[in-house]
Amino acid sequence: MDASENASFRSGLRPPQVRALTAAPIAATSCLQEMTDSQHNARAQPTGLPQKRTHKGSISYPDQKRKTLAERAGEPLKSGIPSVGAGLSRATSVKGASIASLSTNPSATASRYAHTNNFAKSVGPAARPPVTGRAPTSMGFAQSTTTRPRGLTRTRPATAMANREMEDEPGQANQKKGMKISDPFQQHLQSLRSRRAARQQPAASQPRHPSRDISGLSRRFGNLSLDDGPDKKSGGGQVVSSQYKQPLSGLSQSDVQAESITPSKVSQKEAARGNPLGPATSQGPPAPVPTTPPQSKTFNMALDMVNTILRSHQKGPFLASKSCSPTKPSFLVKDSNVTNFTGWDVDGRLNEFESQFKVMKEAFDVTMTDRKALEEAIDLAKNRASDLEREQQRLVDQNTRLQSQLDLQRQENLSLQQEKQSMVLEIEAEQRRQKYDLEDRQREHKHKVDEIRREFKGEFDQLKREHREALEAMERHYRAELADEQTQRSRELQDLRSKLGAEQQDMSLDLLKKEREVQEMRSQAEALKSDLDREQTIRATLQQQIAEMTTTNMALEDRMRGLRAKIDFLESDSKQQSDSFASMEARLQEALRVAEEARQKLIKEETERRVLFNKYQELKGNIRVMCRVRPVLDSSEGEEARIAFPDFKTSSQIDVTGPEEKSSLGAISRKVLPFEFDRVFDTSVHNEEVFGEISQLVQSALDGYNVCIFCYGQTGSGKTYTMSSPDGMIPRATHMIYDTITKLQEKSWTYTMEGSFVEVYNEELHDLLTPGRDAADGRSSSKRLEIRHDDARKQTAVVNCKTVALDSPDKVEAMLRQAQNNRSVAATKANERSSRSHSVFILKLVGHNSATSERCEGTLNLVDLAGSERLKHSQAEGDRMRETQNINKSLACLGDVIEALGRGSAHVPYRNSKLTHLLQYSLGGNSKTLMFVMVSPLEAHLKETITSLRFATKVHNTHIGTAKSTKKLTAGGTPESGR
Numbered sequence: 001m002d003a004s005e006n007a008s009f010r011s012g013l014r015p016p017q018v019r020a021l022t023a024a025p026i027a028a029t030s031c032l033q034e035m036t037d038s039q040h041n042a043r044a045q046p047t048g049l050p051q052k053r054t055h056k057g058s059i060s061y062p063d064q065k066r067k068t069l070a071e072r073a074g075e076p077l078k079s080g081i082p083s084v085g086a087g088l089s090r091a092t093s094v095k096g097a098s099i100a101s102l103s104t105n106p107s108a109t110a111s112r113y114a115h116t117n118n119f120a121k122s123v124g125p126a127a128r129p130p131v132t133g134r135a136p137t138s139m140g141f142a143q144s145t146t147t148r149p150r151g152l153t154r155t156r157p158a159t160a161m162a163n164r165e166m167e168d169e170p171g172q173a174n175q176k177k178g179m180k181i182s183d184p185f186q187q188h189l190q191s192l193r194s195r196r197a198a199r200q201q202p203a204a205s206q207p208r209h210p211s212r213d214i215s216g217l218s219r220r221f222g223n224l225s226l227d228d229g230p231d232k233k234s235g236g237g238q239v240v241s242s243q244y245k246q247p248l249s250g251l252s253q254s255d256v257q258a259e260s261i262t263p264s265k266v267s268q269k270e271a272a273r274g275n276p277l278g279p280a281t282s283q284g285p286p287a288p289v290p291t292t293p294p295q296s297k298t299f300n301m302a303l304d305m306v307n308t309i310l311r312s313h314q315k316g317p318f319l320a321s322k323s324c325s326p327t328k329p330s331f332l333v334k335d336s337n338v339t340n341f342t343g344w345d346v347d348g349r350l351n352e353f354e355s356q357f358k359v360m361k362e363a364f365d366v367t368m369t370d371r372k373a374l375e376e377a378i379d380l381a382k383n384r385a386s387d388l389e390r391e392q393q394r395l396v397d398q399n400t401r402l403q404s405q406l407d408l409q410r411q412e413n414l415s416l417q418q419e420k421q422s423m424v425l426e427i428e429a430e431q432r433r434q435k436y437d438l439e440d441r442q443r444e445h446k447h448k449v450d451e452i453r454r455e456f457k458g459e460f461d462q463l464k465r466e467h468r469e470a471l472e473a474m475e476r477h478y479r480a481e482l483a484d485e486q487t488q489r490s491r492e493l494q495d496l497r498s499k500l501g502a503e504q505q506d507m508s509l510d511l512l513k514k515e516r517e518v519q520e521m522r523s524q525a526e527a528l529k530s531d532l533d534r535e536q537t538i539r540a541t542l543q544q545q546i547a548e549m550t551t552t553n554m555a556l557e558d559r560m561r562g563l564r565a566k567i568d569f570l571e572s573d574s575k576q577q578s579d580s581f582a583s584m585e586a587r588l589q590e591a592l593r594v595a596e597e598a599r600q601k602l603i604k605e606e607t608e609r610r611v612l613f614n615k616y617q618e619l620k621g622n623i624r625v626m627c628r629v630r631p632v633l634d635s636s637e638g639e640e641a642r643i644a645f646p647d648f649k650t651s652s653q654i655d656v657t658g659p660e661e662k663s664s665l666g667a668i669s670r671k672v673l674p675f676e677f678d679r680v681f682d683t684s685v686h687n688e689e690v691f692g693e694i695s696q697l698v699q700s701a702l703d704g705y706n707v708c709i710f711c712y713g714q715t716g717s718g719k720t721y722t723m724s725s726p727d728g729m730i731p732r733a734t735h736m737i738y739d740t741i742t743k744l745q746e747k748s749w750t751y752t753m754e755g756s757f758v759e760v761y762n763e764e765l766h767d768l769l770t771p772g773r774d775a776a777d778g779r780s781s782s783k784r785l786e787i788r789h790d791d792a793r794k795q796t797a798v799v800n801c802k803t804v805a806l807d808s809p810d811k812v813e814a815m816l817r818q819a820q821n822n823r824s825v826a827a828t829k830a831n832e833r834s835s836r837s838h839s840v841f842i843l844k845l846v847g848h849n850s851a852t853s854e855r856c857e858g859t860l861n862l863v864d865l866a867g868s869e870r871l872k873h874s875q876a877e878g879d880r881m882r883e884t885q886n887i888n889k890s891l892a893c894l895g896d897v898i899e900a901l902g903r904g905s906a907h908v909p910y911r912n913s914k915l916t917h918l919l920q921y922s923l924g925g926n927s928k929t930l931m932f933v934m935v936s937p938l939e940a941h942l943k944e945t946i947t948s949l950r951f952a953t954k955v956h957n958t959h960i961g962t963a964k965s966t967k968k969l970t971a972g973g974t975p976e977s978g979r
């Protein structure tokens, strides 16, 4: 500590420069890390500048050992001035390498050193060249282009020694800790003045923080190069803008210098760097202003006083001229011989200094308060620094640990690579070995394959030769066998031919025999017919005799009455009357005996009639086919087909002219197709005549036979008309049955008659007599009908089907009406009202003869089959197509059943359709069957007509076995079967 510093402490004054460091903690806090880095860098790379320099007796720099911020923060604050110096140094080094770089700029530094050193050496302090703006006296301001223009530096009093030192050490003046300042009081005054001047400047519209000034200037200095051109000439290296030229009164030259740096350049560069602390025109938000202790009124007053004193000093002989004249100023030194020198008013000056001291003491108190705050901030920073150092230590440890791990991994990796290398070598060696091995094996294998191939080739040739020889041997053998076989076959063929010839002869003989038998049977039939005629004649004779006898009997009875009257008359005349009475009694008995004999004969003849009638039916055939052609109803129906009935005598033939056929030569012709049936009814025949032909079958039903009469033919051919019209077969049959039953009562026969009406629709049975049919499809909603067969009685029953007792003709008609209403009739394209189901009228007849105790049970089935149109022709779709398919299927099944019966097959496929299943006991066996094939007269239906006629022909050519009656004796009589 030099003498001036000691003096200031002796007087109790603390240098006011501490106040300029108000923002130092903030700068230090915000830049701790950078400072640490800077310290490391400083340690690692010491600058080329001398760290320790001793100047001419005034300032001695201790050895600089850089300390951490924590160390520095922990140091006791010995005095304000070194702290300020240290703070500035740190701030300068932290805030910018710019200052450091500026100070270490080789060219600038060298030039400046050269300039100052040379100047100091050659001229000395008294002979320094005039510097523009530099205080000409020892109270003037030190000026350095490398030191900061504002803050402490500009407040340092520019004594002659100080100025010399500053010029000698331009870059290190603010960086060295423990720098000695000769007049802290003057320095502080200067600081206050500069602040005030800064506040009064209109451009400084916003308060500027010292740290901000420092940082801003650091950046500015880092980016600016001093223009040593024209200004150097005029101002000795000072950059002075005309815009910023101001009188030097109240302003230090450093202020002027700082502000004289071209603002446009600064603002441009700072804008380019995005510096938020740029010029006042910056758009960014204002930087936070650190807390600055407010200046008291007394402080301001003291400042004003100091200014006044200074102004008065400027007027004095020690003040340099206001103008920047290069004229050398006058200095009062020991050997000077200055004239017109006026001595100082010491008392007045002392008083002034006392008052100034008081003011400064107050300012010092304020500054102490600030210091405390700063110390607290330093403590905080210290803690933070220690934390950071701990963190750094931890990171270093971690880094060391990771480094060791990395080394381990590297070693491991190295060992693995070595291992891999060795393995690769091994693998390569192994691969080579395998390759040689493989090549050996391939060679070996190739040899083997060649060998095997040679062996197999030899074997193959051998086998081929053997096989060829075997084939030749076999061929020879089979040829010989074939020749033998051919010889044998030709012999067998010869034998067969001879056998066949013999069989043909036998068969022709048999045929002749059969023909003879047929002839005999025909003659028998003729005989029987004659017998029948005879019997019928006898019967007529007998009936006539009976009638005569009845007449005789009546005459006898009349005579008896007369005789009895005579007896009564003659009783009186006793003897004569008695004789007359006896003879009359005898004659009466004789008449009664003759009458009984006649009745017995009549019954016997009825039985014989039935036998003969059945035989006659059998001779006619148990299945008979009749054809009926309906008339053309209207000319609108279309063209009439060419149908002829050539045999007028027998009415058993029909000739249909077929459709046009084109020969291979292109000639169109039409064939005439002849068909022969048991009876053919032409268009003129009525239902009455038709029924005359079938009445014998109805009689057979009464005689106890199962009879089936069905109508077959295409839609609209007249089936329903024939079967169910009001004068059709069903009403006529029932009427005939009633008539016959009534007549048979004379012959002791009583009959019960039951009727039911069912239909087969889509292969399902429906009851046509049950009301309550579904509106939707017209089908019965009643219970399902089931077919049950009684094999013993050869009868069929339909379970759940309604059966009506037909005890009067009215009931029959009502039943037919109901059935007709319920009959499923649907529209098709082939016929407007077409029956789409098979309807079956079932009439059960049970007779009992009280005289002979005979019982018979017969069934009459009258079937109206559905139309047999072809699918293609009907153009049916959907449900209609299904109906047609089912109809055609059931008709085909009917044909199959008839064919099987004709062949005498053991199995008859009754169950293939519902219809044949229902009619099982009415088709073949114990039954008589009549089929009406109905024919439409229209040309449009010709194909269907021919199809129907062919089917009917097939049925007609079928011979079904003998029918058997179910007549039995019920009361102890012997059953009569096979009659």
Ligand SMILES: Nc1ncnc2c1ncn2[C@@H]1O[C@H](COP(=O)(O)OP(=O)(O)OP(=O)(O)O)[C@@H](O)[C@H]1O
Pocket (backbone or CB within 6 Å): 629, 630, 631, 633, 685, 713, 714, 715, 716, 717, 718, 719, 720, 721, 722, 831, 833, 834, 835, 865, 866, 867, 934
């Ligand atoms: N012999 C006939 N004499 C006069 N008219 C007849 C004769 N046969 C049929 N018809 C008439 O021809 C028309 C068709 O006859 P019908 O309804 O009986 O034919 P279908 O074969 O029963 O038809 P589907 O199979 O559609 O029931 C009816 O108008 C009927 O009156």
